[in-house]
Amino acid sequence: MEKNPIEAFFDKLASCIDEKVLIKLTISNQRSKSSDLQSIIVTLTNLKRGFRLNFVYRHTTRDITKNYEFDEGIGIIRKALTEDFFNADLFSNKEDIRLVSSPGGKIKLSIQKPTLQPVTEFHHDHIKSRLINTTGNIYLRELGIINANWEVRREMSDKFRQINRYIELIEPEIKDLTLPDDYQVVDMGSGKGYLTFALYDYLANRLGKIPVMTGVEFRDDLVKTCNSIAVKSKFDQLKFNSGTIEKVELSHIDILIALHACDTATDEAIYRGITSDASLIVCAPCCHKQIRKELNVTSALQNIVKYGILKERQAEIITDTIRAMILEAYGYRTKVFEFISTEHTPKNVMIVGRKTSKENPEKEKIFRDIAAIKSVYGINQHYLEFLLA
Ligand SMILES: C[S@@+](CC[C@H](N)C(=O)[O-])C[C@H]1O[C@@H](n2cnc3c(N)ncnc32)[C@H](O)[C@@H]1O
Structure with missing residues (x-):
């Protein structure tokens, strides 16, 4: 007796998973057109704790990603195909399998030669569970990081790694923040x-x-492009504003980010964060020209600023130390650490301040300590201190 097409489909799916030849399963064509869930994309992922099924639930305005053990995942696929969707398209190294149900209850299974590039091994990108998904992520495609098959383009793999690293670093800072709904x-x-x-x-x-x-x-051109990508990605609450850090009008700021904003633009950004009482301030400073120009050392330390490159590094250390100290003075528990490896960019220090108190009782002492540092290096003023004065 010929096998029921649904059971034949699940046999095929199980063997694709067992043999690790599943490229992608797309579950689509909603049974209820009013459902917000548009489709589900399932792939195999190799995590530290072993292989799992990775599900991307594609909703109208956002994607939700989850990993499941094989049995649980297959159960979810079965339920999705009986209750929520009509179609399943399974792409494997061996064949393409299509399961189509009709509203009247007819079910058809068809099998064709494979059309997608086979998965030969689960290389590094698959092995590591990344916080940013490639599948279905339109902005990554528009920014040229991934290709039309949702794969990271070879020449953009460093950028993609940097993006994931940034999210990995920021995740523990944001996860347990108490934030208002808006x-x-x-x-x-x-x-x-x-x-x-x-x-x-x-x-x-x-x-x-x-x-x-x-x-x-x-830069207006960048703002225009980014706004158009936000629309295409259906990131409805993301807008880009062509203004300056100093003057842009904002009702309030809960989380302030400033990555590689040039020279004193980082100070302007920290200033906006502090004066808005932001819960979290994250910045990766860029060039440190302001303090470099101010250095005027006459003490025994003068040889420290004799050589160009070392002077530059000294200026970086002083600028960012004082930034971190000022954040502490304003009630931010502050960390300074390396953001990514220097082989990707030398601008790799990240300063993260988390608001823990309204006022630091040590504020005056901190400013005295800053004054002592400035005096050793003959610095007249640090730009952030000037802004806050
Ligand atoms: C080096 S890029 C960094 C971009 C991005 N944050 C990143 O890390 O990939 C610095 C950007 O900040 C913008 N910028 C610098 N100073 C600014 C200011 N005062 N107001 C607005 N934008 C500024 C520049 O036009 C530039 O696009």
């Missing part, structure tokens, strides 16, 4: 928006807390 995230000097989109994606689709997010950038 919490506002501002990315100062958002540039091409790589990290702005990734953070919005993480907050909306991983954490399930959709932010009101603004990228601030004075």
Whole structure:
């Protein structure tokens, strides 16, 4: 007797999973057109704790990603195909399998030669569970990081790694913050928006807390492109504003980001964060020209600033130390650490301040300590201190 097509389909699916030849399963064509869930994409992923089925639930405005053990995942697929969707398209190294149900209850299974590039091994990208998904992520495609098959383009693999690293670092800082429902995230000097989109994606689709997010950038061309990508990606609460960090009007700021904003633009951004009482301030400073120009050392330390490159490094250390100290003075528990390896960019220090108290009782002492540092290096003023004065 010929096998029921549904059971034949699940036999095929089970063997594709067992043999690790499943490329992708797309479950689509909703039974109820009013459902917000548009489709489900299932792939195999190799995590530290072993192989799992990775599900991307594609909703109208956001994607939600989950990993399941094989049995649980197959159960979810079975339920989705009987209750929520009519079609399943399974792509494997061996064949393409299509299961189509009709509203009248007819079910058809068809099998064809494989059409997608076979998975030969689960290389590094698959092995590591990444916080940013490639499948279905339109902004990554529009930014040129992935190709039409949702795969990371070879020449953009460093950028993709950097984006994931950034989200990995920021995750523990954001996860347990108590934020209002309409919490506002501002990315100062958002540039091409790589990290702005990734953070919005993480907050909306991983954490399930959709932010009101603004990228601030004075280059109109970048703002225009980023706004159009946000629309295409259906990131409805992400807008890019062509203004300056100093002057942009914002009702409030809960999380302030400033990555590689040039020179004193980082100080302007920290200033906006502190004066808005932001819960979290994250910045990766860029060039440190202001303090470099001010260095005027006459003491025994003068040889430390004799050689150009060492002077530059000294200026970086002083600038960022004082930034961190000022954040502490304003009630931010502050960490300074390396963001990514220097082989990707030398601008790799990240300063993260988390608001823990309204006022630091040590504020005056901190400012005295800052004055002592400035005096040793003959510095007249640090720009952030000037802004706050
Ligand atoms: C080096 S890019 C970094 C872009 C992005 N944050 C990243 O890390 O990929 C710095 C961006 O900040 C913008 N920028 C610098 N100063 C600014 C200011 N005062 N107001 C607005 N945008 C500024 C620049 O136009 C540039 O696009």
